[in-house]
Amino acid sequence: MGQIKFDLPGEEILSPGHFACPGCGATLTMRYVLKALGRKTIVVIPACCWSVIDGPVPYSAAGVPVFHTAFESAASTASGIKAGLEIQGDHETTVVAFAGDGGTFDIGLQALSGAAERNEDFIYVCYDNEAYMNTGIQRSSATPFWAWTTTTPTESPKAEKKKNIVEILAAHRIPYLATASVAYPDDMIAKIQRAKEIKGTRFIHVFSPCPPGWKFEPEDSIKISRMAVESRIFPLFEVFNGRDYKLTREPAGTPVRDYLKSQGRFRHLKESDIQQIQSNVDEEWERLKGKLTFQVESRGKSHLHGVVDPERNPPMRRAIRK
Amino acid sequence: MGDYRYTTVEEMPPLAFSLESTRNIPTGSWRHVRPVYVEKSSPCQIACPAGENIPAYFELVRQKKYREAWYKILEDNPLPGVTGRVCYHPCEGKCNRSPYDEPVAVHVIERFIADKNFREGKFPSVTASPKSAKVAVVGSGPAGLSCAYQLARKGYRTVIYEGEHDPGGMLRYGIPSYRLPKNVLAKEINDIASLGVQIRTDSRIGGNVPWSELEKYDAVFVAVGASQSSGLGIDGEKLTGVYSGVDLLHQLNTGGSPKIGSGVVVIGGGNTAIDAARSAVRLGKEVTVLYRRTRDEMPAVPDEVNEALREGVRFEFLVSPVKIKGRQRKVTEVDLIRMKLGEPDESGRRRPLPIEGSNFEITADTVVAAVGETPDLSFLPYSFLKKGARIFVDADYLTGVPGIFAGGDSATNPNGTVVNAIKAGKEAAASIDEFLGWRTKSNGAEHQLVKPEDINTFYFPHETRIKVPRLSVGPGTRSFAEVNKSITEERAFQEAERCFSCGSCLHCDVCMTFCPDVAISKDDQGEYIIDYDHCKGCGICVNECPREAMDLVEEDTQWA
Numbered sequence: 001m002g003q004i005k006f007d008l009p010g011e012e013i014l015s016p017g018h019f020a021c022p023g024c025g026a027t028l029t030m031r032y033v034l035k036a037l038g039r040k041t042i043v044v045i046p047a048c049c050w051s052v053i054d055g056p057v058p059y060s061a062a063g064v065p066v067f068h069t070a071f072e073s074a075a076s077t078a079s080g081i082k083a084g085l086e087i088q089g090d091h092e093t094t095v096v097a098f099a100g101d102g103g104t105f106d107i108g109l110q111a112l113s114g115a116a117e118r119n120e121d122f123i124y125v126c127y128d129n130e131a132y133m134n135t136g137i138q139r140s141s142a143t144p145f146w147a148w149t150t151t152t153p154t155e156s157p158k159a160e161k162k163k164n165i166v167e168i169l170a171a172h173r174i175p176y177l178a179t180a181s182v183a184y185p186d187d188m189i190a191k192i193q194r195a196k197e198i199k200g201t202r203f204i205h206v207f208s209p210c211p212p213g214w215k216f217e218p219e220d221s222i223k224i225s226r227m228a229v230e231s232r233i234f235p236l237f238e239v240f241n242g243r244d245y246k247l248t249r250e251p252a253g254t255p256v257r258d259y260l261k262s263q264g265r266f267r268h269l270k271e272s273d274i275q276q277i278q279s280n281v282d283e284e285w286e287r288l289k290g291k292l293t294f295q296v297e298s299r300g301k302s303h304l305h306g307v308v309d310p311e312r313n314p315p316m317r318r319a320i321r322k
Numbered sequence: 323m324g325d326y327r328y329t330t331v332e333e334m335p336p337l338a339f340s341l342e343s344t345r346n347i348p349t350g351s352w353r354h355v356r357p358v359y360v361e362k363s364s365p366c367q368i369a370c371p372a373g374e375n376i377p378a379y380f381e382l383v384r385q386k387k388y389r390e391a392w393y394k395i396l397e398d399n400p401l402p403g404v405t406g407r408v409c410y411h412p413c414e415g416k417c418n419r420s421p422y423d424e425p426v427a428v429h430v431i432e433r434f435i436a437d438k439n440f441r442e443g444k445f446p447s448v449t450a451s452p453k454s455a456k457v458a459v460v461g462s463g464p465a466g467l468s469c470a471y472q473l474a475r476k477g478y479r480t481v482i483y484e485g486e487h488d489p490g491g492m493l494r495y496g497i498p499s500y501r502l503p504k505n506v507l508a509k510e511i512n513d514i515a516s517l518g519v520q521i522r523t524d525s526r527i528g529g530n531v532p533w534s535e536l537e538k539y540d541a542v543f544v545a546v547g548a549s550q551s552s553g554l555g556i557d558g559e560k561l562t563g564v565y566s567g568v569d570l571l572h573q574l575n576t577g578g579s580p581k582i583g584s585g586v587v588v589i590g591g592g593n594t595a596i597d598a599a600r601s602a603v604r605l606g607k608e609v610t611v612l613y614r615r616t617r618d619e620m621p622a623v624p625d626e627v628n629e630a631l632r633e634g635v636r637f638e639f640l641v642s643p644v645k646i647k648g649r650q651r652k653v654t655e656v657d658l659i660r661m662k663l664g665e666p667d668e669s670g671r672r673r674p675l676p677i678e679g680s681n682f683e684i685t686a687d688t689v690v691a692a693v694g695e696t697p698d699l700s701f702l703p704y705s706f707l708k709k710g711a712r713i714f715v716d717a718d719y720l721t722g723v724p725g726i727f728a729g730g731d732s733a734t735n736p737n738g739t740v741v742n743a744i745k746a747g748k749e750a751a752a753s754i755d756e757f758l759g760w761r762t763k764s765n766g767a768e769h770q771l772v773k774p775e776d777i778n779t780f781y782f783p784h785e786t787r788i789k790v791p792r793l794s795v796g797p798g799t800r801s802f803a804e805v806n807k808s809i810t811e812e813r814a815f816q817e818a819e820r821c822f823s824c825g826s827c828l829h830c831d832v833c834m835t836f837c838p839d840v841a842i843s844k845d846d847q848g849e850y851i852i853d854y855d856h857c858k859g860c861g862i863c864v865n866e867c868p869r870e871a872m873d874l875v876e877e878d879t880q881w882a
Contacts, residue, residue, distance in 0.1 A: 003384070003819055004781045004868065006831035016840045016856035017344035022352070023860035027838040059347060060340040185835055211860075219861030219874070222836050226780065 008185060009193075010035035018061035020053040023218025025208035025225065026100070026127040027053060028182040030062065033096065033125055033204075036192035039064055040093045042081055046074040046108055048100035049134045049210075050127075071107045074099040075115035078122040094196055095122040101142035102132045105163050116172040119200040123192070126165065126203070129210035137213045144233075145280060146273055147265045149213075154268040161280065166205055166239065173242035175200040179234065181207045183225035187236060187248055194238075207234045215264020227259040232285040237292075246294035256281050345856075349839065353859030353877055357833075357852060360873045362825030363769035366413035366428060371737075371745035372399040372468075376413060376428055377826040383431060383818040386811075388438040393446055395435060399744050400471040400514050401464060401493075403440065403506045406433025407806065408497055409741045410623045418774045418824050424787035426821050433806075434814040440506075445513040450477035455758045458483060458539040460527050463491025464740045465545035465730025467514055468747025469754075474517040476755050481539075482519060485526030491547050492731075493740065495572045496594070498601050500802050501626075528701025541725050541754045544702075544713065545747065548695040548731035548738070554589060558646030559691070563653035567594040567692025574601055583687030584608060587656055589643055590692035591620040592738070596627060598690045599635045604800055609635045610684070614642040614661050614674040621738075629805065634797030642674065644681060646689055655683045697732035709734045719750035720757070727754055772824035772870045781832070781868035788817040827871040833863035 013034035020027040026049050034041065041064045045051055051068055055061050069077040078097040085093050099108055104126040112124060131149045132138040139149040141163040152158040169177050176198045180188035188206065195202040209225050211218040228234040230252045237247045256278045260266040269277075328334045331341075366376045374395055382391035395402045406429050417425035457473050459466045462484040470480045488494055490507050515521055525531045536542050551566030553559055563583060567590065573580045586602045588595050591613035602609045611630070613620060616639045620627060631637070645657040660680035663672035696711040707714035707722035712734050719727045729746030731738055791807040809817075833850065834842040841857040842850055864872040 003823075003828060004830055004832070005828075006835045008831075008835055012840060012843075014840050015343040015345045016853060017347035017349050018839070019344075019347075019349075020838060022838075022858040023862055024838050028836065031838065031840060055340065055344040055347065057338050058340045059342045059344045061344040063343065182836075217861070219865040221838075221860070221862055222866050 006186070008032075008035060008189060010038065010189070013039060013063040015061045015063055017059070018053050018055055020049070021210075021212055021218070023209075023211040023221040024049075024053070025182045025206075025210060025221055026050060026129060028185075028221075029125065029127045029188075029206045029208050030098065032182070032185050032188050033098070033192055034063065036189040037094050037096065037123075037196055041065075042067065042085075042093055042095050044069055044074055044078045044081060044095065044097045046077075046097075046099050046103040047071040048098075048103050048127075049129070050098060050100070052134050071103055073111050074103055074108050075112040075120070075122075075124060078124070079115050079118070079120040082121050097122055097124045099124070099126055100133070101126060101128040101130060102140045104128075105141045105165055109168075113168075113172065116169060116174050116201045116203070119174065121199055121201070123195050123202045123204065125192075125206060127206045127208040128165075129208045129213060130162070131210075131213055133210050133213040145277060146269060148215075148268060149265070157268065166203075169203045170239050170242040172201070174203060175241055176202040177205075177239040177242065178203075178248075179205045179207070179236055179238075181225045181229050181234060181236060182209070183222045183229060184236060184249065191238065191248075213265070215267070216262055220262065224259065224262055227254065227262065230254045231256045231259050231281065233259060233281055235285065235288060237288070244293045245288070245291040247288075247292055348855045350841075350853075350855045350857055353854075353857060355859040355861060355874045356854065356877050357857065357859065357861060357864050358873050358875055359827060359850060359852075359871060360825075361769065361827075362772050362870055364772055364822075364824035364826070365416035365418055366426075366824075368771060369412045369416040370398075371412070371739075371741045372405070372748060373745070374398045374413075374432075377821065377823045379435065380426075380431065380818045380821040381823060381826070381828060383435065383814060386815070388435060389443055391435045392439045392443055395432065396446060398748060399741075400468060401510050401740075401744065402432050403436035403510050404464070404493055404502060405429070405741055405744070406431075406436050407502050407506070407804075408493075410739055412741075418772060418777055418822055419820065421774045422777070422779055422782070423784050427788045427790070427817050430788055430790055430809060431814060431818055434809055436506075436510075437808045438811075440509060445516055448475055448477060448517055450475060452479075453477040453758075455479070455540040456481070456538070457541045457543065457754060457758075458536050459543045459545060460536070461491055461544070461546040461730070461732070462489035462511070462521055462523075463545060463547045463730060463743060464493055465547070465743035465747040465750075466491065466543065467511065468744040469543045469545065469729070469751045470519045470747075471514045471517065472748050472751030473754060474514070474519045476751065478754075478758075480519045482521045483525045483527050483531060483535075484521060484523045485529060487524055489521045489523055492549070495575045496549075496568065496597070498571065498574065498597050498604075498802065500600070500604070500805050501597070503804050526701070528703075533701065533703040540758055541727065543719075543747075543750050543754065544721070544726065544728040544732060545730040545743070545750075546697055546699070546701075546732045547743075548697045548712075548736065550696050550698045551691060552694040552696055554643060554646075554691045554693060556643055556645055558648055558653070561646055561648040561653050562651050563648070563687055564646060564689045564691065567598040567690050568695055570598050570690055571601065582607060583653075585686045586610070586688045586690060587612060587684065587686040588690040588692060589613075590694070591615065591622055592692060592694065593622045593626065594695065595690075595692035596622045596630050596635075598692050600626075600630050600633055601802075602688075602690070603630075603633050603635055603797075604802055606800060607688075610638055610686075611635055612638045612641050612643065612656075612658065614640065615663065615671060616640060619663075619671045629795075632797075633795055633799055640674065642676065643689075647683075653687055653689055655685050656689060657681060657683055695731070695738075699732065712736065718753040718756075719746065720753065725757065727757075770825070776870040777822050777824065778866060778868045781830070782820075782822060785816070785820050787820070788813055823869050825870055828869065830868060832866050832868055833872060836862045836866050838862065 014031040074097040082095045138151045178191040231254045236249045379391040379394040411429040414425040456479045459482045588599045640661040647655040661674040664675045667673040713728040715733045729750045730743040841853040864874045
């Protein structure tokens with residue numbers, strides 16, 4: 001193992017000039033998804049950041065056909081488009097529903113549940129930025145415990161834990177389910193390529209940091225995503241048929257404190273709150289470990305082998321120089 | 323019901339749709355900071371007195387371009403086979419990898435490159451046009467060789483005068499062959515001579531060659547080194563069986579067999595002392611090194627001290643000789659006194675102070691005094707400015723006499739190491755070039771130094787430092803064969819892979835991979851281009867760069 005050289009597969013389909021904020025995780029997610037799936041792809045976008053990011057009429061950043069649909073209907077629209085393609089004899093084109101956490105965890109949940117129960121043939125990518133971001137950072141059921149949002153101000157931060165969407169989908173026994181992070185692009189692309197080969201409802205839950213919503217500097221997006229994985233807040237794993245769990249990266253187990261301290265939305269946390277969150281994370285991690293049926297397999301030749309010292313996260317710094 | 327398939331856009335019912343790419347939207351106008359690719363200086367490069375571009379030749383080793391790697395070193399140092407073996411490698415002391423796991427073994431790679439080019443490598447020829455000016459160099463030690471080499475590369479006709487029978491100075495007569503085999507030195511001196519440098523051996527200025535000989539040259543570089551042992555300044559120094567470290571090593575390196583007894587005491591803590599001690603071990607003697615401070619203050623290279631210990635040399639710290647006793651003019655005992663450390667002196671080391679009444683004796687039949695060397699400047703004809711025992715030179719290596727430069731151990735502020743002598747030769751050559759009216763010295767652009775915390779260590783798996791294969795020498799070794807062996811290409815590659823390449827882009831594509839704005843691409847040559855029409859200046863590329871080869875600079879927002 002030596003020097004890391006990235007060599008991501010696939011064509012660059014996403015266009016620059018889109019309307020995402022600097023440092024946007026959701027945009028990187030779309031970029032990797034399109035790289036993995038290629039041009040024979042139709043994207044369905046419900047109301048979410050990406051409704052804006054894709055660009056104002058007559059512009060579109062995605063580079064593939066995009067269907068903008070209503071907030072609650074990403075999964076049902078995707079089902080319909082897939083059915084339409086099948087009628088036309090197109091069995092090749094991949095249909096992707098690309099929704100935020102609001103359109104997945106909250107508003108789109110019944111459509112998603114229905115489609116998953118029918119095992120509709122599409123990939124559902126949820127880019128989870130843990131609140132309703134483009135409408136002004138309102139809490140969603142994906143907002144983590146004790147986080148600030150404009151509807152959960154620091155006087156009464158969100159007192160409920162984040163909804164476990166993966167377990168909900170796993171309970172539908174869909175063929176493929178995975179978590180992914182923008183900090184591990186080769187892992188994400190490999191998972192999406194694997195999903196492409198499978199028929200039925202496939203769900204990818206992507207951890208997607210939001211600099212303005214989480215209150216951090218845009219340059220730290222990747223570092224924060226990495227910390228979330230390494231501190232076991234957002235472990236990377238796959239679930240086959242809703243039953244067989246497989247970890248794709250063994251997290252280093254760094255303290256959650258560094259992750260929390262890196263973001264303004266957790267600035268109000270007291271030491272006891274941090275301890276509480278740490279024990280919640282530890283508990284969830286133990287539960288996940290109990291479900292694993294496969295050993296960690298290192299995939300991707302480079303990035304997944306990266307090193308994180310359990311005692312110390314890579315330093316955060318301001319890079320601006322005059 | 324008509325056909326639901328539309329063949330043209332016009333047939334479709336009115337609805338909002340987009341057919342244009344957002345590439346038309348110049349989101350670069352949102353930016354207030356701008357990412358730029360920069361080349362910064364690695365700490366090893368700064369720490370290297372010769373100024374070798376270490377990250378550059380490491381990259382060439384990774385690409386298996388060994389000749390190019392050799393040429394890269396030769397820009398600054400004509401003796402990589404020598405320094406790869408005997409340099410005290412300050413570069414490794416500053417390596418940014420040290421706080422992470424272990425420093426990169428720079429000297430091992432340097433030696434590997436020299437070894438790789440030992441047989442087949444073609445020394446680069448001079449590309450500069452020949453100049454009429456002639457320069458004389460007095461002394462063919464590392465400073466003289468380095469200066470002559472750099473001058474030859476600049477097109478000067480250069481002649482080296484050497485008083486000894488063979489060139490090399492201390493490299494030849496001071497360093498034992500188990501550390502630096504003679505053929506390695508001879509090869510690199512031949513390489514330098516191949517540039518047209520004339521080396522006149524057996525030509526001692528002030529001896530068989532008069533000083534006036536030098537007057538026909540346009541400039542002179544004096545680099546005679548420091549070969550006179552400082553005396554101990556105690557009683558009994560004239561007894562038979564008392565040697566100076568330099569003399570002992572000189573005799574051994576010229577094939578002589580000095581008469582030394584079985585109980586050898588070496589006095590001193592520098593490299594000469596250690597070389598003398600290890601050489602005496604190889605002659606089958608019991609050796610004790612006496613040093614007046616502790617091991618931490620020893621000026622000798624720590625690796626060498628470890629080797630000496632391994633070979634059975636005994637060390638006695640915090641002792642100082644008071645008197646050498648003898649019978650029938652032969653050494654029998656050394657009278658010693660115990661020392662303690664006081665306040666730091668001007669060298670920054672703590673001053674040793676004798677402890678009253680702690681005198682004791684050890685038996686010895688040979689005493690080697692290696693407590694420092696000074697230059698022999700008796701050949702200098704007219705009154706050169708001196709400082710202490712050395713020739714005074716200014717920052718440009720110019721002595722008080724116009725056209726005469728000096729450097730290395732015979733001039734002021736010596737460091738007593740090979741690589742510092744090489745540095746002096748290189749810098750003096752630049753001064754001479756300027757003096758002869760050719761080129762003003764460039765002071766070099768001030769580069770930013772990459773610090774350990776600038777490295778994104780996530781991208782670097784922990785790897786252990788290379789262990790150099792060694793001749794198995796233990797106590798009582800008799801062999802003067804080289805102790806450290808060559809390494810294989812594979813091991814060299816592995817070690818080169820450990821280098822962070824601080825501040826130099828290796829085209830790892832991390833910046834490109836993490837750009838949310840798809841604003842970084844590669845041109846035909848594989849160089850990165852930033853699309854500033856669309857880059858929003860998020861700074862992810864700069865923050866993620868594993869090796870600090872990018873910077874984020876504030877935009878001049880006045881244009882709006």
